[in-house]
Amino acid sequence: MKTLVCTTPGAFAYQEQEKPVLGKDRAIIKIKRIGVCGTDLHAFRGTQPYFSYPRVLGHELSGELVEADNAPGFAIGEAVTFIPYFNCGVCIACRSGKPNCCVNIQVCGVHADGGMVEYLSVPSRLLVHGEGLSYDELALVEPLAIGAHGVRRADVQAGEFVLVIGAGPIGLGTMEFARIAGANVIAMDVSNDRLEFCREKLNIQHTINPAEADAAEELRRITNGDMATVVIDATGNLKAIEGGINYLAHGGRYVLIGLQKEAFSFSHPEFHKRESTLMSSRNATRQDFEHVIASMKQGLVDPKTYITHRVDFDQVKDQFENWLNPEMKVIKAMISHAD
Numbered sequence: 628m629k630t631l632v633c634t635t636p637g638a639f640a641y642q643e644q645e646k647p648v649l650g651k652d653r654a655i656i657k658i659k660r661i662g663v664c665g666t667d668l669h670a671f672r673g674t675q676p677y678f679s680y681p682r683v684l685g686h687e688l689s690g691e692l693v694e695a696d697n698a699p700g701f702a703i704g705e706a707v708t709f710i711p712y713f714n715c716g717v718c719i720a721c722r723s724g725k726p727n728c729c730v731n732i733q734v735c736g737v738h739a740d741g742g743m744v745e746y747l748s749v750p751s752r753l754l755v756h757g758e759g760l761s762y763d764e765l766a767l768v769e770p771l772a773i774g775a776h777g778v779r780r781a782d783v784q785a786g787e788f789v790l791v792i793g794a795g796p797i798g799l800g801t802m803e804f805a806r807i808a809g810a811n812v813i814a815m816d817v818s819n820d821r822l823e824f825c826r827e828k829l830n831i832q833h834t835i836n837p838a839e840a841d842a843a844e845e846l847r848r849i850t851n852g853d854m855a856t857v858v859i860d861a862t863g864n865l866k867a868i869e870g871g872i873n874y875l876a877h878g879g880r881y882v883l884i885g886l887q888k889e890a891f892s893f894s895h896p897e898f899h900k901r902e903s904t905l906m907s908s909r910n911a912t913r914q915d916f917e918h919v920i921a922s923m924k925q926g927l928v929d930p931k932t933y934i935t936h937r938v939d940f941d942q943v944k945d946q947f948e949n950w951l952n953p954e955m956k957v958i959k960a961m962i963s964h965a966d
């Protein structure tokens with residue numbers, strides 16, 4: 628089968644590999660869609676922590692279930708997605724119902740080879756029913772689940788002011804699930820195009836561009852002087868992470884979804900006087916995947932609007948580098964396999 632391998636940073640090669648053979652407790656998916664994620668772009672650039680090469684990228688996947696062992700309730704031919712965080716099942720996190728932060732986690736397409744293939748073998752227990760959604764929609768469940776998980780971590784309540792910093796695909800999903808939780812969502816980004824997208828496509832009423840306005844002052848005005856009771860960073864940008872504390876209401880929660888490889892710091896008095904709660908939010912769980920799918924089915928979220936670029940699997944090698952160019956204004960690139 629044809630496989631696209633990131634051989635070294637900056638280089639892709641199509642290689643012929645053996646089609647996977649069905650193993651015990653495994654399922655084989657004929658891949659139909661591969662969403663391209665910031666992680667994939669960083670991996671291609673060579674700026675993603677914990678990466679080794681060669682690596683097959685791709686973890687936002689959907690496809691047709693073609694073979695399965697020990698997958699009760701799943702039918703051959705069914706459209707599926709799956710949870711791409713392969714967890715060990717025995718560590719403290721797994722035993723505590725947090726497989727998303729398993730000590731020995733192997734994220735498909737990050738620590739283990741991923742979905743830029745024709746057929747992929749995955750653990751049957753991580754399959755997720757397609758529920759009648761399209762392959763495009765199913766490939767968008769994972770990135771949305773990341774945001775849904777962050778919103779759940781923050782325990783967002785109706786009526787709260789939630790500031791989401793970063794309007795990339797993860798930030799957009801975070802905003803949608805904060806809105807679904809009933810929050811007053813405020814989007815912050817340095818790109819006016821992205822903020823316009825938030826207003827027009829996501830119906831977010833409040834947007835702030837910190838490059839153009841006194842962001843703290845704007846936020847104070849929007850929140851009637853209170854500031855945001857929840858601040859969620861979806862940038863992973865060091866300055867953004869360090870600055871986010873200044874937007875937090877007293878008694879608020881600060882959640883970091885974006886990942887930064889350097890140490891961050893902020894003023895202890897600023898952190899302390901708020902009695903701030905700081906948390907990271909890593910990956911997502913089955914509960915988040917199911918919440919995303921249910922929300923899509925109810926029409927509460929339509930992430931197909933995120934898809935700005937489409938390409939056939941055969942053309943990825945030539946197109947991928949373009950998506951790194953900010954002028955291309957990529958929100959979500961979607962790779963399709965011919966049917």
Ligand SMILES: [Zn+2]
Nearest residue numbers: 664665666770
């Ligand atoms: Zn991703």
Ligand SMILES: [Zn+2]
Nearest residue numbers: 715718721729
């Ligand atoms: Zn584990």
